[in-house]
Amino acid sequence: xxxxxxxxxxxxxxxxxxxxxxxxxxxxxxxxxxxxxxxxxxxxxxxxxxxxxxxxxxxxxxxxxxxxxxxxxxxxxxxxxxxxxxxxxxxxxxxxxxxxxxxxxxxxxxxxxxxxxxxxxxxxxxxxxxxxxxxxxxxxxxxxxxxxxxxxxxxxxxxxxxxxxxxxxxxxxxxxxxxxxxxxxxxxxxxxxxxxxxxxxxxxxxxxxxxxxxxxxxxxxxxxxxxxxxxxxxxxx
Numbered sequence: 140x141x142x143x144x145x146x147x148x149x150x151x152x153x154x155x156x157x158x159x160x161x162x163x164x165x166x167x168x169x170x171x172x173x174x175x176x177x178x179x180x181x182x183x184x185x186x187x188x189x190x191x192x193x194x195x196x197x198x199x200x201x202x203x204x205x206x207x208x209x210x211x212x213x214x215x216x217x218x219x220x221x222x223x224x225x226x227x228x229x230x231x232x233x234x235x236x237x238x239x240x241x242x243x244x245x246x247x248x249x250x251x252x253x254x255x256x257x258x259x260x261x262x263x264x265x266x267x268x269x270x271x272x273x274x275x276x277x278x279x280x281x282x283x284x285x286x287x288x289x290x291x292x293x294x295x296x297x298x299x300x301x302x303x304x305x306x307x308x309x310x311x312x313x314x315x316x317x318x319x320x321x322x323x324x325x326x327x328x329x330x331x332x333x334x335x336x337x338x339x340x341x342x343x344x345x346x347x348x349x350x351x352x353x354x355x356x357x358x359x360x361x362x363x364x365x366x367x368x369x370x371x372x373x374x375x376x
Contacts (some may be wrong), residue, residue: 171201171215172342172366175239175247176280177335178205184371185213191344191364196222199231201366212238217253231257233272247287249276255293263306268298276331286332289346294324324351327362340368 171187178185185203190196199219206212213236220230235253242248255270271294278287302314329346344364349356 171203171213171217171237171368172331172333172340172344172364173203173213173237173249173368174280174282174285174333174335174340174342175211175242175249176245176285177282177340178211178370180205180207181372182338182370185215185368186371187366187368189219189364189366191362191366192359193219193221193362193364198222210238210240212236229259231255235272237274245279245281247278247280250274251276263303263310265301265303266298268295270295278331282335284332284334286330289327289329289331289344291327292324292351293327296320325349326351326353329362338370340370342366342368 171185173185183205185201185205187201187203188199189201190198197219199217201215201217203213203215206214215237216232216234218230218232233253233255235251237249237251239247239249251272251274253272255268255272257266257268257270259266259268272291274289274291276287276289278285280287297318297320299316299318301316307314325348327346327348329344331342331344333340333342342365344366345361347356347361349360
């Protein structure tokens, strides 16, 4: 084999790793959108369905549980997958909490923090990623409707690589599987709005994404989501 080709193949691995890290870290995270002003204290359970654009057409479901506390707090879990033929080959799960920090008249400020687990697979590599997301929301809330601004940060913390035989045979035979620690992350910023009924909400989110150094954006640098919440009363004993 020519020495130049050997050198080129050695450069392919880090280039592919950088591209894959960028792909994982630019996955914007959905969170259960809430109209705090319409949420009653006895509505303990919120079941949601959402669909939208997140670097692909994505759809998923969420569940939130309102705990009894002085500060309104929702514990929630979310599962989403991209549209495609191979279900569960790629997916994202998140678990965490969102809480209202402050209220003055109809202006309210809330925050959320979630842990994220993502899986991505293609013919060359299978990746499993653990990350985190933090978000702040400030808006004007009424019982029937609300509009708010949101700012979030999504961090890809650690990723496990499992390379396929196709990769080893065609790119780099000595590639190592295992855990890698990326340093990338993304900021997201946008708007959310909703209209509330007695037991349900229709919600919309729109926004943009930029890397943490504010120097680059993905090819399609925006996200969009429409979702539906159904609020269930506490079950009496």
